[in-house]
Amino acid sequence: MEVILVLLVAVAAVSGCGEPSYQPSTSRVVNGQEARPYSWPWQVSLESFFPTCGGTLIAPNWVLTAAHCITFHTYRVVLAEHDMNKEEGPEQFIMVEKMFIHPKWNDNCVSCGNDIALLKLETNAVINDKVQPACLPQHGAALAHNQPCYVTGWGRLYSGGPRATALQQALLPVVGHTTCSRSDWWGSSAKTTMVCAGGESKSACHGDSGGPLNCEGSDGQWYVEGVTSFVDGRGCNTPQRPTVFTRVATFIPWISATMAQN
Known part of the structure; x- marks a missing residue:
């Protein structure tokens, strides 16, 4: 049986969407860094x-x-x-x-x-x-394997670690459903109504729940493609257990x- 840890709490189709006035810092691959203020x-x-x-x-x-x-x-x-x-x-x-x-x-x-x-x-x-x-994706829109997306939130900086006080962001490349649903990855826990992203050193963590998986569209606007849902029960950064998001397009x-x- 898979051990799943819900990212628990810690003790749109509108005009002008997805266009931040303060551009996020997306120029380098990082495991996590403080976000530029107001860029999300x-x-x-x-x-x-x-x-x-x-x-x-x-x-x-x-x-x-x-x-x-x-x-x-x-x-x-x-x-x-x-x-x-x-x-x-x-x-x-x-x-x-x-x-x-x-x-x-x-x-x-x-x-x-x-x-x-x-x-x-x-x-x-x-x-x-x-x-x-943020912009909402079109119904049924799919993300490409390895597409760069960003998770944002004030969750723990690592499993068992302190919660962030300043908003954090981390680059989480999308893991395609074919890979994520393999038996040595998430197996049957990964549904087509979900998006897998990141893995190993890159992950959401406790307190990030409910926040967005931000993906830039070909139109240059940012879309909320995922809602942060769960990670592996062994920890936020478990290999071959990428963060699982609710797939908004569904x-x-x-x-x-x-x-x-x-």
Whole structure:
């Protein structure tokens, strides 16, 4: 039986999407580094009594996150966050009005998939140079093996290590489904409704849950292609166990219908 560790909490189709005013630093291959402030302007910190997960702004009043992140009744999101230990000025704090967990999510079976949720905010975020939505991929869009994408978040810097205080980014090349579903990789735990990326020294870690897998499209815009879901139970950086993300392109009909009806 595969040992899976959900990335637990630690104790859009809109115009002008995916175009950060502050360009992210993507020039070198790294295992992880502090992100340029506000270069991922759709990155959200999801908080209840304390920061729990990440999320992605996909419209002024909608945030995409992981279903397994939703364990409390009351949440707020923080936009334009960089250093969690400082209030730097541009942050926006908005309460979550409604939470929509995918109807097929089973919290006893993370490898069954459907680890995705939508949060409707009480008020619209103010879109500015530090807060902008990410683009949503087209329904069914596929990522190429080895396509460069970036995971972002404030999760642990390594298994058992401290949580980051400043937003981190790491280059995670996509691992194609044919490879990721091999028996010596994730096997049957890797579904076509998921995206595998990274592996070995490059990984998401605890606290990154719900945050985006950011992939640049051929149009130069950034798309949220994945929602950070789980890693191997032996640790965040286990060889041949890349980070597994919910594949956003699979869930576009559900996302669109939920937003339209609410």
